[in-house]
Amino acid sequence: MPKDSGVIGASDKRREDVRFLTGRGQYTDDIQIAGQAYAAFARSDVAHGEIVSIDANAAKAMPGVLEVFTGEDFAEVGGNPAGWLINSRDGEPMKEPKRPVLAHGKVRHVGDAYAAVIAETPEQARDAVEALNAEIKELPAVVDMKAALDGGPLVHDEIETNQCFDWGWIEDNRAATDEAIKNAHHVTTLELVNNRLVPNAMEPRASTGIYDPGTDEYKLYTTSQNPHLTRLLICAFVMGIPENKLTVIAPDVGGGFGSKIYHYGEEALVLAAAKKVGRPVRWTASRSEAFLTDAHGRDHVTKIELAVDAEGNFQAFRTETYANVGAYLSNFSTATPTFLHGTLMAGNYTVPNVYVNVKAVFTNTAPVDAYRGAGRPEATYSLERVIDKCAREMGMDPVEMRRKNFIKPDQYPYAGAAGLEYDTGNYDALMDKMEELADFAGFEARRKASEAKGLLRGRGVNAYIEACGIAPSNLVGILGSRVGLYDAATVRVNATGTLSVMVGAHSHGQGHETVFPQVVADMLGIDAGSIDIVHGDTSKIPFGMGSYGSRSLAVCGSAVVRATEKIIAKARKIAAHMLEAAEGDVTFEDGNFTVAGTDKSVSFGEVAFKAYVPHNFPLEDIEPGLEETAFYDPANFTYPSGAYTCEVEVDPETGKVTIDSFTAVDDFGNVMNPMVVSGQVHGGLGQGIGQAMLENTIYDENGQLNSASYMDYTMPRADDLPFYTVDHSCVTPCTHNPLGVKGCGEAGAIGSPPTIVNAVIDALQSGGKDVTHIDMPLTPARVWSAMNS
Amino acid sequence: MYAFDIERPSTIADAVSALKAEDSQALGGGQTLIPTLKQRLAMPSALVSLGGIGEMQGVCMSDDGAVCVGGATTHATVASETANSYSGLSGLASHIGDPAVRNRGTIGGSLANNDPSACYPAAVLGSGAEIITNARSIAADDFFEGMFATALDEGEIITEVRFPVPEKANYQKFVQPASRFALVGVFVAKYADGVRVAVTGASEDGVFRWSEAETALSSDFSASAINGLTVSADGMIGDLHGTSEYRAHLVKVMTGRAVAAAS
Known part of the structure; x- marks a missing residue:
């Protein structure tokens, strides 16, 4: 039953929506700083070129121009680093080229910034960029990964093969996997492309740099999912600013989807420029700049094999993937195709042998990094497509084949063949619920009705598991992470009993400002409306690692719980003093401390007041004040799982696919706010359907981005999407965090692409078409071509 | 966007006159031109907005039964005003772009631009319509001259389009x-x-x-x-x-x- 508002499990409406929906959000570009100047960037229009010379004299003489920067100005400062060190199969560390603030020597992708102009107005800055006289000698570009490895032009002269790494997971399992495939009853092979995506957050990236010569302090307003991580990267790696001298503020942020995790050169530029010109310097990306320079997502080319015995029991998965990292290593770009992908390649299954080989390749394209789901959509897509193909080849029902191989509820904790230990799950229960909600029994009748209209109806299913709550620092440290992935919260109880909760997580659409107070209010028995969340400002919040990887609630929320527990513990001491009782005799319920077995009690608010007005206070035993901080580092990943199905109709005359229904059944563990969770699933489904049906990032052979605007890059629109049936009632709570939560932000984007492709293949086969695979996006043109080839 | 002047004539004659200035450019609904300017792909010295010319607005019936659409009439107006008189044209107009496009974009602007993927050229050519300009009348069969090319002369304005109504x-x-x-x-x-x-x-x-x-x-x-x-x-x-x-x-x-x- 739905609970009342303001507690765990209640569908509180999102309080942040009041300002978002009434135009009162304060985004980086809304924050006007007195005296600000504007930056504009000169960006390469060729994919690969040698910077022969840049003559800035004419630009510097333009009206309003304050300063011009080129790569030379940053030649001595540090590079923007990769956050994970990956070792190749032979033990060699990955190749890690320097990623400069501004391109120096060479430009390596269309959009690569090689100069910047600071001027009084944005228009003057752009005018001066056009007046820069840059001689860039175009070099042959390489876009295709296999061509890059096969003697193609070198993106970085010092990396002789264009290969970043050649990673095996788990190398010790390779021989057994090869053997299992060699001896298998049947092996299904599938080659597929996981299409490159442009993140397309509604708010483009923006940064304003401020420098105060009086205090030698910098301040950066920026579009970040993790202000502390951005500060760390700028201070420790790129600019060498003492960390105590830089404040990073990520105010309201209009979506990130991964693309705003990373530090970008523009952030360093506006800081350096602010110091040089003695003025605040701001930059806001145009949509064109966003297409060309935001870190893209996915872009894998994969061959996957599934070996089964005669009964359809999985014997082995073997995967060979080429992962495009683009021209430079973005911060998480090496983790995404490896530990966020390879470790998930056992799926929900009891398969004994898994081996994954990933070759990461430099090309003359924009950097590629984590995008909603980050490696797990790629893993799920490969697995769930090859399983579907195998079921057809074996003449088995695709649902039954999955059920036959599921890990069963009594097998947890389950150490899978890809190296992760899953704590809980119940995949059959998810499938049962999915079949019920999607009316599996009525499918044949619906198919006949579609056929009567001249349409082909198909049904696709998918089971996924993901590793969320990123991540246990001890584990990721072993795996090559250069950062820890804990999070932190400070709960400050004010003298009047209201609370400010400072969190390391950053909300850029997730709803933290609503949900975190529900958790605290539930624990303290007070009104959630008296609790506010503070996030996004490194000068206010404890050192947390931000929001991505469906980690906010599972990691930062756990820190909030731990800090609140400390508050309760201290408040109980104060209450015991006030009640003149032994601490052990004081109970806490519904916001009141009570001496057990009596009617003597004080409210939480009275205790808070006492903490700050400590008259008659046992100062020798208890400090005044009521404020506690907790850091939380999880023991394991969390493992959300789900069963998805959809039905599609295909128009055989045009190839147009219409999604008739979509049912998503997820196990997110305990749910704090069902409405917010449903909203997260809806958003993820929209992006997954976008990938499956609409979105594609196309570079031509010269490295020009052909799909560089909304005229050619298809974003999902409301009428592309069906009404969703979303369920999260099948709950196996996470065993190792205090709330029993698993994370829900990425699930929809992970589970939906294979569901749709499986459904379309089912539809085409029902129409007698011998089509076993179509690469995403399943545009009408592609579906029609597949049907008629 | 580069800086430009804007003229807002209220008569066709004033618009024609304003367009004689060097590098001036007629502005209909701006659905192609404004994004082009924002990307700095065009650099007109002046835009001559046709939106304020009353005699180029609206839909009426001619004595011979043709549907006459003023050149500065928006798609939304065509969609609503021709629903009874020419439902095929109304249906086409009502599915151009999205509501924002339909309430800004104009028939004259679309035809003068002659985007090879635009909708209106199909209606005009399919109806054998007549394109009336400030200078002459052009048959649809003679108007379209390939991608983004038309029979219009420099500075010539589409003032009206006359559609014979089919069965x-x-x-x-x-x-x-x-x-x-x-x-x-x-x-x-x-x-x-x-x-x-x-x-x-x-x-x-x-x-x-x-x-x-x-x-x-x-x-x-x-x-x-x-x-x-x-x-x-x-x-x-x-x-x-x-x-x-x-x-x-x-x-x-x-x-x-x-x-x-x-x-």
Whole structure:
């Protein structure tokens, strides 16, 4: 039953929506700083070129121009680093080229910034960029990964093969996997492309740099999912600013989807420029700049094999993937195709042998990094497509084949063949619920009705598991992470009993400002409306690692719980003093401390007041004040799982696919706010359907981005999407965090692409078409071509 | 966007005069021009807005029964004002772009731009309409001269478009998924003296009449009448949204659907 508002499990409406929906959000570009100047960037229009010379004299003489920067100005400062060190199969560390603030020597992708102009107005800055006289000698570009490895032009002269790494997971399992495939009853092979995506957050990236010569302090307003991580990267790696001298503020942020995790050169530029010109310097990306320079997502080319015995029991998965990292290593770009992908390649299954080989390749394209789901959509897509193909080849029902191989509820904790230990799950229960909600029994009748209209109806299913709550620092440290992935919260109880909760997580659409107070209010028995969340400002919040990887609630929320527990513990001491009782005799319920077995009690608010007005206070035993901080580092990943199905109709005359229904059944563990969770699933489904049906990032052979605007890059629109049936009632709570939560932000984007492709293949086969695979996006043109080839 | 001056004439004569200035550019609804300016792909010295010219606004019927649309009339107005008088035209106008586009974009602006994937050229050519300018009248068959090219002279303004009303008509658009312009759009109109079929989106030469289909449909106005016809992929647009073969195929499919839906 739905609970009342303001507690765990209640569908509180999102309080942040009041300002978002009434135009009162304060985004980086809304924050006007007195005296600000504007930056504009000169960006390469060729994919690969040698910077022969840049003559800035004419630009510097333009009206309003304050300063011009080129790569030379940053030649001595540090590079923007990769956050994970990956070792190749032979033990060699990955190749890690320097990623400069501004391109120096060479430009390596269309959009690569090689100069910047600071001027009084944005228009003057752009005018001066056009007046820069840059001689860039175009070099042959390489876009295709296999061509890059096969003697193609070198993106970085010092990396002789264009290969970043050649990673095996788990190398010790390779021989057994090869053997299992060699001896298998049947092996299904599938080659597929996981299409490159442009993140397309509604708010483009923006940064304003401020420098105060009086205090030698910098301040950066920026579009970040993790202000502390951005500060760390700028201070420790790129600019060498003492960390105590830089404040990073990520105010309201209009979506990130991964693309705003990373530090970008523009952030360093506006800081350096602010110091040089003695003025605040701001930059806001145009949509064109966003297409060309935001870190893209996915872009894998994969061959996957599934070996089964005669009964359809999985014997082995073997995967060979080429992962495009683009021209430079973005911060998480090496983790995404490896530990966020390879470790998930056992799926929900009891398969004994898994081996994954990933070759990461430099090309003359924009950097590629984590995008909603980050490696797990790629893993799920490969697995769930090859399983579907195998079921057809074996003449088995695709649902039954999955059920036959599921890990069963009594097998947890389950150490899978890809190296992760899953704590809980119940995949059959998810499938049962999915079949019920999607009316599996009525499918044949619906198919006949579609056929009567001249349409082909198909049904696709998918089971996924993901590793969320990123991540246990001890584990990721072993795996090559250069950062820890804990999070932190400070709960400050004010003298009047209201609370400010400072969190390391950053909300850029997730709803933290609503949900975190529900958790605290539930624990303290007070009104959630008296609790506010503070996030996004490194000068206010404890050192947390931000929001991505469906980690906010599972990691930062756990820190909030731990800090609140400390508050309760201290408040109980104060209450015991006030009640003149032994601490052990004081109970806490519904916001009141009570001496057990009596009617003597004080409210939480009275205790808070006492903490700050400590008259008659046992100062020798208890400090005044009521404020506690907790850091939380999880023991394991969390493992959300789900069963998805959809039905599609295909128009055989045009190839147009219409999604008739979509049912998503997820196990997110305990749910704090069902409405917010449903909203997260809806958003993820929209992006997954976008990938499956609409979105594609196309570079031509010269490295020009052909799909560089909304005229050619298809974003999902409301009428592309069906009404969703979303369920999260099948709950196996996470065993190792205090709330029993698993994370829900990425699930929809992970589970939906294979569901749709499986459904379309089912539809085409029902129409007698011998089509076993179509690469995403399943545009009408592609579906029609597949049907008629 | 580069800096420019803006003129807002209230008469056609003033607009024509203003357009004589060097590098001046007529501004209709701005649905193509403004994004082009924002990307700094054009650098006019002055924009001459046609939106304030009262005599170029609205829809009326001529004495001979033609639907007359002022050149500065928005798609939304055409959609609503022709719903009873010319439902085929109304249907086309009501599916151009999205509500924001339809309430800004104008018929004159669309025709003068002659985007090869725009909808209006199909209606104008498919209806055998007459394009009236400040200087002359141009038959639809003589107006479209290939991608983004028309018979208009420099500074010539489309003041009105006159559509003969057919017995039946329909427009079928198969959208390019991203822009939602026509990947292939077919306008079919049945007149007493024959059927006209105009195709947009498909050809490298812009909007064109599919004469074989016109002949077949003029003798038998049914979808099956074109079953035996094929459309060559030669000269069709091939791009990241569809091959020339796909577009050629869609021309036939959309024509059949337009005939079946004509009313």
